[in-house]
Amino acid sequence: MSRWISETLYADYQQRFKATDVLFEEKTEHQDLIIFENDFFGRVMMLDGVTQTTDRDEFVYHEMISHVPIMAHGEAKKVLIIGGGDGGVLREVLRHKDIQCTMVEIDASVVEMSKKYFPDHSAGAFENERCNLVIADGLKFVKETTERFDVIIVDSTDPIGPGEVLFTSEFYQDCQRCLSEKGILVTQNGVPFFQGDEITTTQERMSPHFKDMSFYVVAVPTYVGGFMTLAWASNDENARTQSVDVINERFVAAGFETNYYTPGVHVGAFSLPRYIEKLLK
Template identity: 40%
Template sequence: MKSSLWIEEFQSDHSSYKFEIEKTLFSGQSEFQAVDVVQTKGHGKMLLNDGLIMVTERDEFAYHDMIAHVPLFVHPNPKNVLVIGGGDGGTAREVIRHPGVEKCTMVEIDKMVVDACIEFIPQTSKDLTGDRVNLIIGDGVKFVKETKEKFDVILVDSTDPIGPATPLFGTEFYEDLKNCLSDDGIVVSQGESPWYQTDIQKGLIKILDGVFNDVFLYTFSNLTYPGSLWSFTFATKKYHPVKDFNPNRVTESGLDFDYYNKGIHSAAFALPSFIRKNLEGLIKND
């Protein structure tokens, strides 16, 4: 019998996900983390940071559709967009599909992640060298503290709060984000698993509640993140993510999506009861 090589990601001490891999395409150690790209048998190419799954070709569209298009179809005229993290390039790719976006600035701390994805995962990274993408290899925390620019939408496309992403889950960071938002700006952040990371999720939302007047949570499903149900936070200075959403804009855009659509947009904010109970008093999903 032919032996198989599997990669396994453990979730706490009681469960794990396993994926069969055919070969390793890249393996390196950056200043910040281990970076690997592997060819899997059933999920295409996969990016891992410190052994944790970041992206697979098979389902990356679910995450990237939902982090980008939800806020971009709520804000009436997003021209200047900031992405913090997002080294695989998928979020920036979706942002610049909106013709009204004049510039997408992406600040990623780890050059090795960007280079590995440009070489081995063009599906997500293909637009990182485009004219409307301003790619900065640097510290996103430092960038938002020092920038004089104002952004209409900010997308925090971070990993879990370990390693280089730890400062992206702090109060000072979100205060700086608010300061570089336009007067009607929106911040969407990777919001963790409502099944497995409830403490981290609560902590992030409490920080957002202390900085922004209105904080919401929305969910999506995918194949490769633990629990398969994941979330984003939606913090806003002005716009309600459902009441101020005009579904006709999605139709009129002419854009085609693999996950996002106008029905999914509103439905994503209709949270399962266990999430609403867990976050009671912290979110404005009504």
């Protein structure tokens, strides 16, 4: 029997999914997790009442949070993913054949549930010999590691509950310490039409630690409210402003197909709508 499941992210607005079958529902050590079937979006995962991923549109977010920093860097060899337990970011990162990836996820159960219920998200990436999966606190990892990474991707939940510590000035400073000389940090940063304070707060906390800090946009259908933003930070002041021709040369050399990301979308994503620009100081 079907039931309607509401997303509870916003106090004054909700979206609902018709669940034709609830596949898994449990409160884990860290989060409330539910996975269900929807006739349009396929399988849907929600954590703490917030939509995390769906079969139908996951490629949009995963491609943009992964390929934009890697293509912009141009010579990335080592990538660190914080979070990303569904495996989608890992899958996209490992499409770049020269990259070794360390993934730090706090909740092993999210990884196991994703491998079982969302196998196409990871598409075998967890078993790839170039993946080093670490079940640990990402905050502690970046504080203590002696490794240096060319790209750090923070695929976290919103700044509530366990994900809150991944939006602090201390965390951003530790990420900067873990980056190579021309390294790039990219983080999930919400939907500014509804969550404008997140973009303002992130800028205030992140920008003191990097020479260049900005945002880029991506339109994910189930992250309602128009564009979502991804925060960008680097001490390489040229990485963000490269031409379509340069990015296209790297994309062609990478030798794989995408469903959302293109070199033109890459470059254009950094042109922010005016209502987002007004949130920046």
